[in-house]
Amino acid sequence: MTKxxxxxxxCGSTSTKAVIFSATGEILGTGRCRVAQHMERAHHVERDPGEAWQAAASAIRDALAxxxxxxxxxxxxxxxxHGDGLFVLDRTGHPLGRGIMSLDSRAxxxxxxxxxxxxxxRVFPIAGQRPYRYSATALLAWMRDNEPERYHAIGTAFFAKDWxxxxxxxxxxxxxxxxxxAFTDLHTQDYSDAILAMLGLSPMRGALxxxxxxxxxAGTVSAAAASATGLLEGTPVSAxxxxxxxxxxGLGHTRAGDMSVTAGTFSINEIFHDAPVPGDEWACRAGYRRGLWNCMSISPGSASNLEWLARLLCPDEPAAAATFMRAAASRYLARGPVSGEPLFHPYLFGSPYEAPASASLFGLQAWHGRDEIVQALLQGIAFNHRYHVDALRRSGVVRRxxxxxxxxxxxxxxxxxxxxxxxxIxxxxVREAGALGAALTGAVAVGMFPDLETAVEAQDVELRAYQxxxxxxxxxxDAYERYSRLVEAVKPHWDGLYGMGTGPDAGFLPGVPVVKQEENRA
Incomplete structure (x- = not known):
């Protein structure tokens, strides 16, 4: 059989996808498996490492089939x-409990x-960002203060993809x-002992x-993994x-000035620059190669809000969110935005602001129905992206x-x-842009292409422009300006509306779906 x-x-926040591509980006096969989010305590959002691996193995088998x-x-x-968060192993390479996801707010x-x-x-000038509450450093410090036995047993601190x-x-x-x-110097793009020292985490240097x-x-498929996935033992795997x-x-962006906007669980907005550009409104992190930087302005305020509404209104219809979106798209093309319709702050999972925020729906009247609410949610999601995009416009030239x-x-x-x-825009x-970006790193690792830029140029990509x-x-x-003024008006009330209770009976993080163990397979 020809390779x-x-x-x-x-491996996303709610499901894992495995996608087989040709060298030019054609999708040959897809597998998908749902993965549980465990939330037995308020503000704790975790993933079981064993379940995560089982889902990945299942998705790979299904993609091959x-x-x-x-x-x-x-x-x-x-x-x-899914990035940020934290997975920890003991000194024998076994998981030390569940991984912590970026939706977690325990810290x-x-x-x-x-x-x-x-x-x-103090960390900002070195790291190019201020640690978030879901950053690996914040979660390690929380573990140090609240779970010292676990903290002192850590042999490796890394991330979901690395597991x-x-x-x-x-x-x-x-x-x-x-x-x-979390761990590197903005300028050297190597591990920073200074960051660890400032956060009281110097003992973790050996765990990086x-x-x-x-x-x-980054290795080859082991015999055990081959048996679990259907891949051939010895198949190369990239970092x-x-x-x-x-x-x-995956969207074809590799150059300075390329801005990418992804509406998923998080509102993801990013732009590549060929020099470090630190700023208060974004995190400046490493790009996919040394000498390239990625300015990212993100928050957990995107399409997951619509998924929440779909589960609330149509709990027995798995495709309800997609149905809502198609209907809203047709409605928008037919009539466009209308002045004075409801406005929604999409902060069910979090927001771009330091203070713990709450979602809000303003301007709702008795004559409004589901269509208007769905439209408000989608508009609010777009407005939240606009907030981040406006910030990134200030980081430098936007090419596209x-x-x-x-x-x-x-x-x-x-x-x-x-x-x-x-x-x-x-x-x-391209469907499954994240999976394609990952696959192309593998293609470069085995010499199919000399670098990612060449690999991206080889993809058969059609772009449709919207003006x-x-x-x-x-x-x-006009609606965005009112939306922004309303944010400022309700900010003082967020603290009183945001529950920070602890303990097993304190409830779940508002709006985050709980996926039961028996629902793991999609």
């Missing part, structure tokens, strides 16, 4: 996964303490893009794994990369804006984003 496929594994291929057809594997109190005493500001690659290859490592979320570049070979960067590459996810394959949703941004025909329509853009601008 003609590369596989990208993308869907493509009608076996493991002999696969040239290379690349992996990406909020610690984060507030760091902010008040100036620690976040999946370890299961595939048996090799412990991370890559530059993941390491830069080997630091690779995304396209470096892989952070999911935000993987999505940008590409967008994916959140229903933007629907013309009406893409047009809404163009009207909200007031700027031309492009939508790629803002002036009258609609003017209505959206």
């Amino acid at each position: 003609n496929g590369i596989i990208g594994v993308d 869907d493509a009608g291929l076996d493991g002999r057809a696969i040239m290379a594997v690349g992996v990406t996964a 909020q109190g610690l984060h507030e303490h760091w902010r008040a005493e100036g620690t976040l500001d 999946i690659r370890l299961c595939l290859t048996g090799r412990i490592a991370t890559d530059l893009t993941e390491a830069s979320t 794994p080997e630091l690779l570049l995304p396209c470096d070979p 892989g990369l952070h999911d935000v960067t993987a999505a940008a590459i 804006i590409g967008i994916a996810g959140g229903g933007t394959s629907e013309a009406g949703i893409a047009q809404m984003f163009a009207d909200v941004f007031g700027e031309t 492009s939508v790629s025909n 803002p329509e002036p009258s609609r853009a003017a209505i959206q601008q």
Whole structure:
């Protein structure tokens, strides 16, 4: 059998996808498996490592079956996964409990303490960012203070993608893009002892794994992994990369000035620069190669809000969110935005602001129905992206804006984003951009392409441009200004509305779906 496929594994916040691509980006087969989020305590959002690996293995098997291929057809594997958060191993390489996801907010109190005493500001010049409450450093410090036995048993501190690659290859490592979320110096792009010292984490220096570049070979599929996945033992696996960067590459963005917007669980907005550009409104992290930086402005306020509404209104209809989106897209193309309709702050999971925020729906009247509420949610999601995009415009020249996810394959949703941004955007025909970005690191690792830039240029990508329509853009601008004023008006009330109870009976993080163990398979 001819080796003609590369596989990208993308372990997202709610499901894991494995996608087999040709060298030019054609999808040959896809597998998908749902993964549980465990939330037995308020503000704790965790993932079981064993379940995560089982889901990845299942998705790979299903992708091979869907493509009608076996493991002999696969040239290379690349992996990406939900970024930030923390997975820890003991000194024998076994998980020390569940991994912590970036939706987790247990370190909020610690984060507030760091902010008040100036620690976040002291870290900023070195790291190019202030640690978030879900950063690996914040979670390690929380573990130090609240679970000292676990903390002192740590042999490895790394990330979700690194755990999946370890299961595939048996090799412990991370890559530059993941390491830069918490542990690296902005300028040297290497591990920083100074950051660890400032945060009281110097003992963790020995737990930081080997630091690779995304396209470096990072081992081969082990016999055990081959048995679990259907891949061929010895198949090369690349180091892989952070999911935000993987999505940008999958969209065809590799150059300074390329801005990528991804509407998923998080509102992801990023732009590459060929020099470090620190700023208060974004995190400046490492790009996919040394000498490239990625300015990222993100928050957990995107398409997950619509998924929440779909579960609330239609709990027995798994495709309800997609149905809502298609209907809203058609409605927007037919009638556009209307002045005075409800406004929604999409902060069910979090917001761009330091203070713990609450979602809000304003202007709702008795004559409004589900269509208006869905439209408000989608508009609020676009407005939250606009907040981040405006910030990134201040980081330097924007060469182009590409967008994916959140229903933007629907013309009406893409047009809404163009009207909200007031700027031309492009939508790629690439599906599963994150998985493609991961797969291309594998292709480079085995020599199919000399570098990621060449690999991206070889992809058969069709771009569709959407330009803002002036009258609609003017209505959206007016609505965005009212949306922003309402944010400022309700900010003082957030503390009183945000529950910070602890203990097993304190409830769950508002709006985050709990996936039961028996629902693990999609």
